[in-house]
Amino acid sequence: MFFTRKRQREFSGYVDRASGGRVSGWVYDRLRPRDRFEVEICSAGAVVGIARADEPREDLARAGFGDGRYGFHFDLPNGDYHEETLAARVRGEAFWLLDSSSRQNLSGELINSTRRGLPRLEPTLSLRRVDERDAEIAAELQSAWAKHASRPGARQLGGGGAMWTDIVSKRHQPLLALLDGGDPRALAQCLVDAQKSSVATGLEQGVQAYHDFLAASPEGRRVAVAPFHDMLASLAQYLGLARVECSEQDYVGETLVASSRRLVAEIEAALGFAVTPPAVFDGLYGLSIGEGVLHGRDIQALYLALRAIEASGVARPKICEIGGGFGKAARYALLAGARHYTIVDLPTVAALQFFSLRRALPEAQVRFRHPREPSQGEGVDLVLASDIDDATVIASDILVNCDSFPEMGDAVCRSYFARIGRWAPLLLSVNQEANREVGSSGRQSVVGALLPDYGFTRRYRFRSWIRRGYAEELWSAPERPAEL
Numbered sequence: 001m002f003f004t005r006k007r008q009r010e011f012s013g014y015v016d017r018a019s020g021g022r023v024s025g026w027v028y029d030r031l032r033p034r035d036r037f038e039v040e041i042c043s044a045g046a047v048v049g050i051a052r053a054d055e056p057r058e059d060l061a062r063a064g065f066g067d068g069r070y071g072f073h074f075d076l077p078n079g080d081y082h083e084e085t086l087a088a089r090v091r092g093e094a095f096w097l098l099d100s101s102s103r104q105n106l107s108g109e110l111i112n113s114t115r116r117g118l119p120r121l122e123p124t125l126s127l128r129r130v131d132e133r134d135a136e137i138a139a140e141l142q143s144a145w146a147k148h149a150s151r152p153g154a155r156q157l158g159g160g161g162a163m164w165t166d167i168v169s170k171r172h173q174p175l176l177a178l179l180d181g182g183d184p185r186a187l188a189q190c191l192v193d194a195q196k197s198s199v200a201t202g203l204e205q206g207v208q209a210y211h212d213f214l215a216a217s218p219e220g221r222r223v224a225v226a227p228f229h230d231m232l233a234s235l236a237q238y239l240g241l242a243r244v245e246c247s248e249q250d251y252v253g254e255t256l257v258a259s260s261r262r263l264v265a266e267i268e269a270a271l272g273f274a275v276t277p278p279a280v281f282d283g284l285y286g287l288s289i290g291e292g293v294l295h296g297r298d299i300q301a302l303y304l305a306l307r308a309i310e311a312s313g314v315a316r317p318k319i320c321e322i323g324g325g326f327g328k329a330a331r332y333a334l335l336a337g338a339r340h341y342t343i344v345d346l347p348t349v350a351a352l353q354f355f356s357l358r359r360a361l362p363e364a365q366v367r368f369r370h371p372r373e374p375s376q377g378e379g380v381d382l383v384l385a386s387d388i389d390d391a392t393v394i395a396s397d398i399l400v401n402c403d404s405f406p407e408m409g410d411a412v413c414r415s416y417f418a419r420i421g422r423w424a425p426l427l428l429s430v431n432q433e434a435n436r437e438v439g440s441s442g443r444q445s446v447v448g449a450l451l452p453d454y455g456f457t458r459r460y461r462f463r464s465w466i467r468r469g470y471a472e473e474l475w476s477a478p479e480r481p482a483e484l
Contacts, residue, residue, distance in 0.1 A: 011095040012065070013053075018086040018101050024073035025097055026060060027053045027090055033066035038091040041074045043081045044119045045257040049074055050091060084222060087117035087253075094250050106223060110230040111468055112245055116253030119260065121229055123221040124288035125213065128279050130185070130192050137358045138191065139184035141351060148368040148384065149179070149347050171198040172348040179351055191355045196283040202407075203325050203349065204297050205284055213285040225287050230256065231299040231466050232263045232287075238303065238465040241266050260287045264294065273335040275302060277328070280359045300402065301328035303466045304430060305336055308400045311428050311474050317397035320344065320423060322416060323404030327353035330380050331361045342369075342381045342394050350382040388419070396424040403470070406431050406444040413445045417454040421477040427456065429473045430464055451475055 013027030023041050036054040040047045053072040061068025089096045096115040107114045178187040195205040233255040236242040242255040276292035286295035316339040324343035357366045365379030371392040429447045455478030464470040
């Protein structure tokens with residue numbers, strides 16, 4: 001008895017249009033040019049109709065694709081079908097048609113393939129008014145600021161020609177005036193509105209992104225949050241809740257096509273705490289998850305916190321972050337079990353962290369601390385970068401930095417690298433390596449090019465799971481001499 005093996009298909013095919021209520025394209029099997037196929041038209045992973053791909057296409061015939069009769073078109077039924085959710089596959093096969101339509105530019109920004117389409121994304125904008133609790137926290141902040149930021153030199157805004165020097169000196173002057181003032185309500189209003197102003201520019205959203213989102217069409221708003229959904233899909237893959245895509249095996253888009261809310265629910269079930277933070281700011285755009293808003297920086301911060309805890313090798317580590325944004329990684333790290341978190345940052349940024357963490361993590365202690373003062377156990381310590389000197393030691397299990405060392409400039413980076421080897425045995429860096437010129441601030445730094453000069457050795461290096469173009473590296477600090 002003889003058995004014959006069924007020959008594999010060798011498909012080619014594209015979606016040429018997915019707009020204006022119509023999906024059209026073509027599909028062809030090189031090994032069986034006489035075969036015609038039915039194409040399933042999908043929206044957010046669900047089949048909404050079937051088209052037969054047997055329409056004549058002169059362009060295909062001229063290009064040598066058999067007789068050219070491989071085209072199809074499908075007019076969508078009545079309903080609300082968003083263009084970015086549309087996709088097509090050969091019925092009964094695993095082949096999803098590639099997208100050559102105008103939507104393909106979006107795919108280049110994402111880690112995961114959009115070949116199966118995106119889910120129905122739900123962008124939203126936080127709406128929040130200042131309340132009495134905001135004013136109370138602002139009054140606490142003004143009191144702590146007067147105590148910790150009034151010393152000579154405590155308000156230095158950077159140094160070494162760093163990019164952050166320009167950002168803070170040009171964009172945080174109104175915030176500085178309110179921190180020094182006696183009106184906590186006005187300060188609270190500034191802090192709640194931070195994402196709509198230049199205060200947040202370079203840290204998270206900022207004024208331009210806010211106005212761009214307001215002016216965008218519904219489609220434009222969905223495109224703006226698509227990278228956040230891609231990060232969610234990648235986070236689920238990192239956690240082992242979903243399989244990693246492999247285009248070689250034609251396994252693409254399965255996680256990405258799941259809804260944002262479903263991915264968040266699965267991640268929360270695995271981690272045991274809420275992923276979407278409480279509302280802190282007004283006017284922050286992101287994915288609508290329940291009653292909350294999930295921004296891409298939330299997902300990046302959660303990933304950083306989880307990686308820091310895992311890389312530390314300690315069940316409840318003490319973590320020190322240099323450059324902490326709005327303190328989001330600190331919040332997630334404490335929720336995930338970290339014992340203590342220290343952030344070293346510029347004075348005005350530390351003020352933003354104080355407010356953000358007091359609102360988003362009300363059960364934790366958040367305080368300013370001079371590095372010569374003893375830590376008070378659990379919670380978050382905010383240390384002003386201007387207070388750091390050669391005698392400073394912030395005892396930690398691991399140091400972390402995400403998306404800020406390159407912008408500090410070589411001089412500032414080197415001042416840290418010469419000191420932090422005594423702070424912790426490990427340094428986790430998640431940073432870009434563009435090394436490009438930034439105005440008058442000089443070139444961006446490359447972390448891996450500087451650390452070996454200070455005795456650090458690299459344990460691993462790979463691309464970030466969450467953010468395109470970012471390298472994740474774990475470094476061992478130089479061995480510290482045994483204490484006498």
